[in-house]
Amino acid sequence: MIGTKKISMAARDKILSAVKENQPAGVALPAEIVDAIVYEDAALQFIKVFEGIGGQVVLVNAWKDIDDFLRNNFAGQSKNITSIPGLRQVKQLDASVDPHSLADIQLAILPVSFAVAENGAAWLTEEMMQIRGLPFICQQLVIVLNKRDILHNMQQAYDKIGTADYAFGVFIAGPSKTADIEQSLVLGAHGPKSMIAFIIE
Amino acid sequence: MSTSNLSHPDLAQRFNKDEARVDWHDETLWWIRQKRDRSAWLFPEWESLRNQASAIKDNVLSNLHEHLLQFESNAQSNGVIIHWAADAEEHNAIVHSILKKHSVDKIVKSKSMLTEECGLNDYLSQRNIDVIDTDLGERIVQLAGEHPSHIVLPCIHWKKEEIGELFHEHLGTPKGNADPVFLTHAAREHLREKFLTRKAAITGVNFAVAETGEFVVCTNEGNADMGAHLADVHIACMGIEKLIPQRKHLGIFLRLLARSATGQPITTYSSHFVKPQPGQEMHIVLVDNGRSRQLGREEFRNSLKCIRCGACMNTCPVYRRSGGHSYHTAIAGPIGSILAPNLDMKKYADLPFASTLCGSCTNVCPVKINIHEQLYQWRQVIVQEGYSPAAKTVAMKAMAVTLSKPKLFSFAGKAGRWMIRNFPFLVNNRMNPWYKQRELPEAPRESFGDWYKKNQHGRKG
Numbered sequence: 001m002i003g004t005k006k007i008s009m010a011a012r013d014k015i016l017s018a019v020k021e022n023q024p025a026g027v028a029l030p031a032e033i034v035d036a037i038v039y040e041d042a043a044l045q046f047i048k049v050f051e052g053i054g055g056q057v058v059l060v061n062a063w064k065d066i067d068d069f070l071r072n073n074f075a076g077q078s079k080n081i082t083s084i085p086g087l088r089q090v091k092q093l094d095a096s097v098d099p100h101s102l103a104d105i106q107l108a109i110l111p112v113s114f115a116v117a118e119n120g121a122a123w124l125t126e127e128m129m130q131i132r133g134l135p136f137i138c139q140q141l142v143i144v145l146n147k148r149d150i151l152h153n154m155q156q157a158y159d160k161i162g163t164a165d166y167a168f169g170v171f172i173a174g175p176s177k178t179a180d181i182e183q184s185l186v187l188g189a190h191g192p193k194s195m196i197a198f199i200i201e
Numbered sequence: 202m203s204t205s206n207l208s209h210p211d212l213a214q215r216f217n218k219d220e221a222r223v224d225w226h227d228e229t230l231w232w233i234r235q236k237r238d239r240s241a242w243l244f245p246e247w248e249s250l251r252n253q254a255s256a257i258k259d260n261v262l263s264n265l266h267e268h269l270l271q272f273e274s275n276a277q278s279n280g281v282i283i284h285w286a287a288d289a290e291e292h293n294a295i296v297h298s299i300l301k302k303h304s305v306d307k308i309v310k311s312k313s314m315l316t317e318e319c320g321l322n323d324y325l326s327q328r329n330i331d332v333i334d335t336d337l338g339e340r341i342v343q344l345a346g347e348h349p350s351h352i353v354l355p356c357i358h359w360k361k362e363e364i365g366e367l368f369h370e371h372l373g374t375p376k377g378n379a380d381p382v383f384l385t386h387a388a389r390e391h392l393r394e395k396f397l398t399r400k401a402a403i404t405g406v407n408f409a410v411a412e413t414g415e416f417v418v419c420t421n422e423g424n425a426d427m428g429a430h431l432a433d434v435h436i437a438c439m440g441i442e443k444l445i446p447q448r449k450h451l452g453i454f455l456r457l458l459a460r461s462a463t464g465q466p467i468t469t470y471s472s473h474f475v476k477p478q479p480g481q482e483m484h485i486v487l488v489d490n491g492r493s494r495q496l497g498r499e500e501f502r503n504s505l506k507c508i509r510c511g512a513c514m515n516t517c518p519v520y521r522r523s524g525g526h527s528y529h530t531a532i533a534g535p536i537g538s539i540l541a542p543n544l545d546m547k548k549y550a551d552l553p554f555a556s557t558l559c560g561s562c563t564n565v566c567p568v569k570i571n572i573h574e575q576l577y578q579w580r581q582v583i584v585q586e587g588y589s590p591a592a593k594t595v596a597m598k599a600m601a602v603t604l605s606k607p608k609l610f611s612f613a614g615k616a617g618r619w620m621i622r623n624f625p626f627l628v629n630n631r632m633n634p635w636y637k638q639r640e641l642p643e644a645p646r647e648s649f650g651d652w653y654k655k656n657q658h659g660r661k662g
Contacts, residue, residue, distance in 0.1 A: 012285035015441065015489045020266040022497030027259040029446060033453065034249040049466055099431055100397055118456075119466035132478055133430035136423045136470075154452040161448070167476035171455070173467050176423040180338035180354065182361045183229060184381035189337060190389060190396070191423030191470070 036153035042117040043199065046150045049120035053174035054187050055195045063087070066144065066198050074107055082109035083130050084144060099133035108138035108192075114149040115197070116157050121173035122197065123157065125166040132168050141172070141192040146200050208551040208590070210634075213523035217638045226358060227521040233354075234515040236464025237565065244456075254453050255569040258506035261444055262496060268411040268444045269487070275414025276485060279476045284486045289319035292488045296321060296403065296436055297328055299484055303434050305330075305401040309392075311418070311425035312336040313405030314352050314509055315438050315488060317531035318544075321403075332403075333395050335424040337388050344371045350525025352532055353462045353511035358524055392424070402428030406439035406485070407508070408454055412447045415475040416485065419458060419468040426472055436484045437474070441492050442505040454508060457567035461510040495543045500578045504539045506568040513562035513572055519555050528552060535562040535572045542579050550588035553579035611650065618644040 039045040047057045060066055063086050071089065074080060081102075082090040090109055102108075110129055112122040122143050129135050151157055161169070176191030187193055207215075217223055241247045261268060273283050286292035292315075300308065308325075310316065310332050322332050322343075334343045338355035342348060344367055349355030356364070365379035374387045404425045409416040416437055418425045429435040445454065451471075459465040477483035495501055514520045514534030525533035530541040530549060538552035553576045562572040583589050603610050621628050621644035629636050647655075 009285075011287040011291055011489075014287050015285055015487070015493060016266060016269065018489070018493035019269065019441070019496060022493055023265050024263045024499070024502070027256075027263040029260045030253055030256045033449065034246050034253050036246060036452075036456070037244055053466065053469075103393070103397055121467050121471070133426070136426040136430065154456050155449075158449040158452040163448075166473070167478075169473040169475070170426070171467065171471040173469050176421065176469055178337045178385055178422050179463075180336070180341065180356055181364055181381040181384055182359075183232070183354075183357075184361070186382050186385040188389065189385060189422035189424070190335070190392060190427045 033155055036155040037118060038152045039117050042150045042152050043147050045117035045152075046115055046120060047199075049117065050115075050174065050197060053120050054177060054185075055120060055174045055197055058196060058198050059201060060198055061201055063200075066200075069198070070107075070109075077106045079105050080107040080109070081105050081134075081138075083128060083134075084109060084111055093130055093134070095130040097131070099131050099137065102131065102134055102137050105134070105138040107140045107142055108134050109142040109144065110135060112143045112145050112149075114151055114157065114160055115143075115145050116151050116154060116171075118153045119173055121157075121171040123161065123169065123171055125164070125169040127166070135170070135172060136176070136191045138192055140194045140196070141175070142196045142198065143172075144198045144200065150199075207529065209523070209527050209529070209555040210551070212527035212529060213519075213555070216524040216527055217522070220638070223522055223524075223638075225360075226524060229357065230515045230521045233463060234512070234565070237461055237512055237515065238464075240460040240464040240466065250453060250457055251567055251569050254457055254508075254567060255506060257445060257450050257453065258568055260446060262442070262502060262505055264446075265441065265444070265496065268446060269441060271411040272409055272414055272444055273487075275412070276416075277414070279414045281414065281477065281483045281485055284484060286486055286488045286490070288490050289488075292316075292319045292438065292486055292490065293321050293324040295486050296438070297325060297330070299434065299436055300325075300330060300401055303401060303482075305399075305434065307331045307333075307399050308401045308403060309333050309335050309395050309399045309424075309428040309432070310403040311405065311420060311428055312339055312355070313403065313438050314532055315405060315440050315490075316403065317348065318490065319438075319488070321438075333392070333399070335392050335395065335428055336420070336422060337385060337424075340388060340392065341367065344368075348526070348531070350533065351511060351514055352509050358526070393427075396424075396427040396431050399428070400432055401434040401436065402432035403436045403438060404429055406437050406443050407458070408445050408451060409439055409443050409485075410446075410448050410451065411444050413475065415448070415473050416443075417451060417455075418472050418474065419455075419470065420472075421465075421469045423470055426470055429472075429474070430478070433480070434482045434484070435474075435477070436486065438486045438488065441487050441489055442507075458508055458510055461512040461565065461567040491544050495540075498543070501539060501543065501575055503570045504536065504543075504572075504575060506570050507536050507540075508568060510567055512565040512567065516561045516565050518557055518559065518561070523555065528555065535576065536566075536570070539572065539575045539579060542583065546583065546586060547588050550583045551590060553577075553583060554590070554593065611648070614648050614650075618646070618648070622646075 081093045083093045115122040175187045175195045176189045178189040179185045284295045341356040351357045361379040368374040369376045406416045407419045459468045520534040541549035556576045558573045560573045
């Protein structure tokens with residue numbers, strides 16, 4: 001049997017030469033990206049869309065309000081975790097643990113770099129979640145966002161991301177969901193069953 | 202697939218036996234098409250976005266050689282291992298060899314139409330590797346021993362009561378429980394155990410960025426991420442046409458993809474994989490399997506722009522009423538009927554004929570593929586190559602003769618109308634395929650031609 005490495009190298013040459021031979025004459029990229037929608041109030045639009053996709057928004061004035069909200073709503077839960085140093089009452093995430101050990105985490109509270117009004121998505125990179133699996137394996141996801149970091153559209157989003165060097169990044173828009181059974185929307189497919197966004201005014 | 206010897210009309214006829222079910226299938230998909238419309242109409246720039254996406258893909262296809270080299274080099278710098286597979290067999294052998302190297306015999310897989318196209322599940326199971334599909338819809342069809350009938354909605358043809366029965370049998374849920382919330386959460390528990398114990402995960406790829414070497418995987422369920430982040434080995438399988446030139450182009454394509462697919466503003470997760478986690482191995486298998494050939498077919502080249510949103514299926518009057526399995530190929534519907542004959546013209550000669558050529562697919566396609574025109578062009582190629590269905594060839598020849606002789610046409614029309622009025626059973630019977638699942642209106646006494654002559658005369662007088 002021929003080794004797959006050999007197959008792969010032979011295949012590489014075969015594919016590349018076939019592609020080169022068959023590709024048409026070069027077509028230039030469009031000079032500019034089309035203008036994307038801009039809203040009167042990006043934050044209001046974000047809230048509308050985020051709630052529409054099953055998320056919950058809590059408007060706060062200061063970090064203290066987040067502390068209060070968590071105490072009033074999730075105090076009974078011991079399996080809460082955060083990567084935000086300022087949240088003192090919640091256990092700090094230890095980035096060195098095996099991600100499998102996070103399967104019983106109830107609430108994961110994570111910062112995000114920005115959110116997008118047109119689709120209710122928030123952008124997180126590996127630095128913010130520290131462990132890649134965390135925002136997916138937790139039962140409920142909580143993000144903390146500054147109101148001024150709500151962008152209008154995806155074009156602005158990628159302008160902001162620019163050439164950032166991340167190992168893993170993700171747009172998350174609401175709780176995990178499926179409608180595979182007769183198109184009935186169910187929240188909590190494999191990932192979080194709910195998602196709360198704290199927006200700091 | 203077990204049904205591969207039957208053609209689209211045969212399989213569609215089978216699907217059409219249950220009229221109530223056909224109506225339900227038709228209405229469900231049309232409802233998704235309407236959600237797509239409502240979502241698209243929120244944006245004054247929607248048509249410009251489609252034009253731009255199409256133009257970016259023109260650039261991709263015309264510089265694919267350079268983009269592939271750039272992607273390979275950047276992904277390798279990121280620490281990702283790149284493999285090349287000329288066809289399905291090589292793809293399957295590469296995936297198998299990676300699993301073998303790590304002594305893995307149980308894996309999880311998120312949705313990848315490419316692995317369906319390559320028949321990976323069967324290949325691996327024949328080699329004693331247990332593959333669990335983790336997308337809920339795919340898991341349902343997998344438990345039932347079927348293939349997905351739709352690329353975005355794999356079990357769109359299943360009723361919740363049937364899924365309840367299936368889960369009762371395989372997952373031990375209570376008999377008679379058909380509640381979607383209950384069943385989804387039962388599947389969540391069942392699959393969570395798999396995510397937590399399996400050492401290797403396969404995912405598809407929605408977009409790969411030449412400029413950065415990263416790739417993006419979109420899901421609503423979070424199953425690709427649960428699999429990939431919890432495994433020691435992540436294998437991402439992609440067709441070579443999935444490339445886009447620059448990261449900022451993701452903005453265009455992510456704005457179009459979910460809105461075109463289901464009307465959602467974006468999928469819940471759009472995950473950008475750049476580098477493996479410490480201690481993890483990340484592989485990308487770049488697969489040709491006929492794509493470089495399609496690239497050289499000028500009239501069908503644009504089909505390689507497809508981003509697999511499924512909008513053309515949801516809107517297609519034939520797909521909605523014949524079901525995904527009637528296409529007997531991994532990618533059903535209008536776009537699948539262009540892609541499949543490239544892989545095997547004889548086996549899929551029936552598919553370009555499974556269309557009314559109404560053009561609705563072309564109108565909703567987010568990357569502006571001229572789908573219905575390509576279907577029409579495939580018909581011509583297939584007839585020229587001698588692969589057209591025999592009955593169709595005879596009928597077409599008879600029609601060509603009739604249409605080219607006005608007197609014969611007029612007589613044939615008169616004879617036909619007279620027959621339908623006086624001896625309907627001679628026409629409306631099982632021998633005539635036009636009467637399958639159809640009723641024709643009563644035939645008028647005169648043709649339009651006769652009516653026009655009479656009325657034109659009357660006006661003059």
